[in-house]
Amino acid sequence: MAFDLILKGGRVIDPSQKLDRIADVAFAGGKVAKIGAFGAGDASDIRDVSGRIVVPGLIDLHTHVYWGGTSLGIDAEDFCRKSGVTTCVDTGSAGPGNFAGFRKHVIEPSQVRILAYLHVSFAGIYAFSKTVMVGESEEMRLMAPAEAVAVADANRDVIVGIKVRVGRHASGTSGAAPLDIALQAANEVGLPLMCHIDFPPPSYEEVVARLRPGDVLTHAFRPFPNTPVDPQGRVKDVVREARARGVLFDIGHGKGSFAFKTARGMLANGFYPDTISSDVHALCIDGPAFDQVTTLSKFLCMGMPLNDVIAATTVNAAMALKRPELGSLKPGSVGDVTVLSVQEGKFDYVDVVGEHLTGDKRIVSEGVVIAGRWWHPEGGYKS
Numbered sequence: 001m002a003f004d005l006i007l008k009g010g011r012v013i014d015p016s017q018k019l020d021r022i023a024d025v026a027f028a029g030g031k032v033a034k035i036g037a038f039g040a041g042d043a044s045d046i047r048d049v050s051g052r053i054v055v056p057g058l059i060d061l062h063t064h065v066y067w068g069g070t071s072l073g074i075d076a077e078d079f080c081r082k083s084g085v086t087t088c089v090d091t092g093s094a095g096p097g098n099f100a101g102f103r104k105h106v107i108e109p110s111q112v113r114i115l116a117y118l119h120v121s122f123a124g125i126y127a128f129s130k131t132v133m134v135g136e137s138e139e140m141r142l143m144a145p146a147e148a149v150a151v152a153d154a155n156r157d158v159i160v161g162i163k164v165r166v167g168r169h170a171s172g173t174s175g176a177a178p179l180d181i182a183l184q185a186a187n188e189v190g191l192p193l194m195c196h197i198d199f200p201p202p203s204y205e206e207v208v209a210r211l212r213p214g215d216v217l218t219h220a221f222r223p224f225p226n227t228p229v230d231p232q233g234r235v236k237d238v239v240r241e242a243r244a245r246g247v248l249f250d251i252g253h254g255k256g257s258f259a260f261k262t263a264r265g266m267l268a269n270g271f272y273p274d275t276i277s278s279d280v281h282a283l284c285i286d287g288p289a290f291d292q293v294t295t296l297s298k299f300l301c302m303g304m305p306l307n308d309v310i311a312a313t314t315v316n317a318a319m320a321l322k323r324p325e326l327g328s329l330k331p332g333s334v335g336d337v338t339v340l341s342v343q344e345g346k347f348d349y350v351d352v353v354g355e356h357l358t359g360d361k362r363i364v365s366e367g368v369v370i371a372g373r374w375w376h377p378e379g380g381y382k383s
């Protein structure tokens with residue numbers, strides 16, 4: 001047998017190759033081997049996915065999956081089954097003081113790929129629940145740039161950047177100071193920074209002006225205050241300037257960070273997010289974020305073309321991570337694939353301020369391949 005697994009007859013959309021056509025995808029040795037047309041004798045495992053959409057395994061650039069170690073963590077494998085995500089990027093659940101447990105107890109045993117931005121605050125996001133909410137960036141004694149550099153440097157196989165949260169909720173009276181410390185750590189270790197914003201201070205303008213090419217602003221399409229558009233619907237100059245110099249704009253939906261109004265303003269200006277992510281955690285997995293396919297569906301229903309939506313959760317996310325072997329179906333890429341369908345009908349969506357949108361489409365996860373093996377659902381599409 002030439003291959004281990006073949007997905008047969010799907011519509012293959014791979015924005016990394018500007019590919020959108022009916023084809024078979026073959027896997028060998030845990031990687032994508034070839035896209036083409038194959039026969040019954042070419043693999044021991046052949047799945048007929050005709051009528052479905054085959055895309056590179058979805059990357060959710062903003063999740064919280066330190067299950068059990070942090071109160072906001074959700075289970076990455078459960079989430080993957082629901083949402084078709086094959087790479088969960090955890091953003092700052094752990095800091096240098098508790099990353100070892102995240103690695104040993106969650107990342108290493110997980111069948112789903114988990115990468116992480118390491119929080120510059122010593123214990124990451126340690127007090128985030130319905131009843132106890134303490135911003136980990138407010139107490140400056142918790143800022144641990146030297147420790148973060150050491151842990152990030154020792155775990156470069158899974159740590160992709162430094163995370164910081166600033167805003168009234170996350171950094172309180174410390175304002176933007178934790179961002180400046182996190183930037184020092186990111187510079188020192190030579191990795192990108194992902195920065196969270198919430199209510200001012202600091203302002204959107206102050207934050208985005210500090211970010212370097214390749215850094216990621218998450219919660220970029222949040223509701224007022226701290227939005228990227230002005231009341232006249234113009235994208236703020238500082239936002240355009242930041243994109244021009246290579247700053248990346250990520251959605252990070254979550255429970256407080258995505259508004260249809262902001263997204264409409266941005267899309268009307270042709271300003272698509274670089275990456276779409278769910279910011280799924282314990283307090284938003286039952287709504288309003290739910291999962292990655294729901295977050296993607298919102299953009300599809302607001303008029304962003306399907307191929308651009310797929311790019312924002314595959315190749316664009318891989319570029320933000322500097323992991324070109326992810327988010328692509330080029331031969332030699334990791335053998336991760338998500339099988340999707342787009343249902344037509346009337347679907348209710350809600351944002352974080354309670355605005356409802358009736359959409360005419362819904363993206364549904366139908367199956368997952370991880371490392372060249374059919375992973376979910378059990379027995380799915382087996383011929």
Ligand SMILES: [Zn+2]
Pocket residue numbers: 062063064091252254279
């Ligand atoms: Zn988050």
